[in-house]
Amino acid sequence: MSIDIKSLFAENEAGRYALHTRHLNEQMVRVLKTIGYDVGFVRGQGAYLWDRAGDKYLDLLSGWGVFALGRNNPKVNDALRQVLDSELPNLVQMDVSPLAGVVAERLLARAPWLDKAFFANSGTESVEAAIKFVRAATGRAGLAHCGHAFHGLSYGSLSLNGDQIFRKGFEGFLTDTVEVPFNDLTALEDALKTKKIAGFFVEPIQGKGVHVPDDGYLKGVQELCKKYGTLFVADEIQTGVGRTGKFFAIDHWPGVEPDLVLVAKALSGGHVPVGAVLTRKWIFDKLFNRMDRAVVHGSTFAKNDMAMAAALATLSILEEDGVIENAAAKGERLAASFRSMIGRHELMKDVRGKGLMIGIEFGEPKSFALRMSWHALETANKGLFSQMITIPLFKEHKVLCQVAGHGMNIVKLLPALTLTEDDCKWIEDSFEETIAAAHKVPGAAWSLGKTLAGHALKSRAEA
Known part of the structure; x- marks a missing residue:
């Protein structure tokens, strides 16, 4: 009898975190649950992922750049x-x-x-x-x-x-x-x-x-x-x-x-x-x-x-299929859009990269309330602010991305090179709304920041 991989995946999908906790990397499971990424992805096609609830996500990680052509080309x-x-x-x-x-x-x-x-x-x-x-x-x-x-x-x-x-x-x-x-x-x-x-x-x-x-x-x-x-x-x-x-x-x-x-x-x-x-x-x-x-x-x-x-x-x-040319064109569009946001949002400091390898850097703001909140986060854990961007992007806009490195307030885009114009608009609108929300003190973004800081301080105490 041949093995039925599709059925095996479906039968164990709901228990994936328990399996990994018992037999694989328990700390990775804790991370996913802490930041709310434990949605359970069940399908991937092109630049998109679908979770167990049927929600569609735009993947800007592409498996750390592995899926340059998208999933299941x-x-x-x-x-x-x-x-x-x-x-x-x-x-x-x-x-x-x-x-x-x-x-x-x-x-x-x-x-x-x-x-x-x-x-x-x-x-x-x-x-x-x-x-x-x-x-x-x-x-x-x-x-x-x-x-x-x-x-x-x-x-x-x-x-x-x-x-x-x-x-x-x-x-x-x-x-x-x-x-x-x-x-x-x-x-x-x-x-x-x-x-x-x-x-x-x-x-x-x-x-x-x-x-x-x-x-x-x-x-x-x-x-x-x-x-x-x-x-x-x-x-x-x-x-x-x-x-x-x-x-x-x-x-x-x-x-x-x-x-x-x-x-x-x-x-x-x-x-x-x-x-x-x-x-x-x-x-x-x-x-x-x-x-x-x-x-x-x-x-x-x-x-x-x-x-x-x-x-x-x-x-x-x-x-x-003109994939490289598409990466150049879509990258130029996104970089220009992000750079235009710098003048509107004081927390944004720089946008850099080439093609569809883009880094968006955040830094200390000038206004008093934002500056005090920024310092509180940085004291708890350097680079924590960037999670105030990536988590709402994921939860509210169904955009999957991550920071560009440990202790950095830099969000990195590394999507499939097959992005469409509609994908670019999805990205631009999602980042604009998320970054704008992070400039409101007090606000939901900073409530999230307080929670993240609490987790960071607890982890430090346990270390």
């Missing part, structure tokens, strides 16, 4: 069904995959200065592979990264993270790592001139906080890396594959040609995890330099036919 689904129906000789291991060859060819066409691709199962695995590549290629052990960077959560990638919330309690990271401020070429040169740094890992646009560099920064990074013999690694795991309105975020700055480009997330089509390292032949050949080293690095499920089919479908959809 029919072309991706069809590609996966074809693999299952074709009885392909998947993962023979003592063979090579035709589909992987085609994916590599099409990805490298987007970075014509690079020659080789290495496939992995995720963004973190891609970072781990890149660490080995840069060390093997240069004969150096040192690694450099930026403050507030996020490169993954396994030990190698975690060693390159600049946010202590992810590092605390896991000490014992890779040695010979150095952190430099993002967008600071002077600090980078000070680190590189030791000639001990194998690779400098940097997100072209930082995911935590949505920080966009100055126009000359990445070109300057490239020049400094070349000068001191360090390899330039662009982590495009979140920013790549159309997210910023270009295929790669580095494409916004002509002439920027990193030695390694890392991709994942959106390449999966939202279904089958896949990551890739794109690099120069001479770097690749330093790792795989002899026949007896042909398997010196790899991953059991990398290059599997399901992942490769999902990647091929994704690349085809991006090219054929």
Whole structure:
């Protein structure tokens, strides 16, 4: 008897939180219940989710950017069904995959200065592979990264993270790592001139906080890396594959040609995890330099036919359906709309990003009543105000989004790249009403803030 997945989901839907409390992450269940996100999503299509009550939501998280094409894209689904129906000789291991060859060819066409691709199962695995590549290629052990960077959560990638919330309690990271401020070429040169740094890992646009560099920064990074013999690694795991309105975020700055480009997330089509390292032949050949080293690095499920089919479908959809162009146009519209709100709402301080990777930053207001309320929240827990935006957006406007990083008053938009004009209006109207409500003291928004502050203080006392 075949298993009935649809029925199994339906039978256990109502008890999902009890199951996770008993067998999985109980703290995540507590978080969802505390902020009122425990609605129980039962269906996803495109940029939308539906809960058990039948309410429709606009998802601005897209699985941390995985669902760039939206959920259950029919072309991706069809590609996966074809693999299952074709009885392909998947993962023979003592063979090579035709589909992987085609994916590599099409990805490298987007970075014509690079020659080789290495496939992995995720963004973190891609970072781990890149660490080995840069060390093997240069004969150096040192690694450099930026403050507030996020490169993954396994030990190698975690060693390159600049946010202590992810590092605390896991000490014992890779040695010979150095952190430099993002967008600071002077600090980078000070680190590189030791000639001990194998690779400098940097997100072209930082995911935590949505920080966009100055126009000359990445070109300057490239020049400094070349000068001191360090390899330039662009982590495009979140920013790549159309997210910023270009295929790669580095494409916004002509002439920027990193030695390694890392991709994942959106390449999966939202279904089958896949990551890739794109690099120069001479770097690749330093790792795989002899026949007896042909398997010196790899991953059991990398290059599997399901992942490769999902990647091929994704690349085809991006090219054929104008998805990247849509991301650029809708991102420009939303950013302009948000910037127009700054003059009307004193709590809004900045709007930044490219394409459909947008950060909205809030900061201390000038008016006395708002300022006092702001300080009370910040004292309870830094960055708490942003939850006064995200929670009403979810509960009252059915818009799912989240903060851009721990302790930040920055709300981040990372939606499907298939947003429509109606979706943009939904977003604009929802943010306008929510932000306006947050300027009323006393008011419902600040009553929520008081409740959140109470939870924060209680959690601190329990810690």
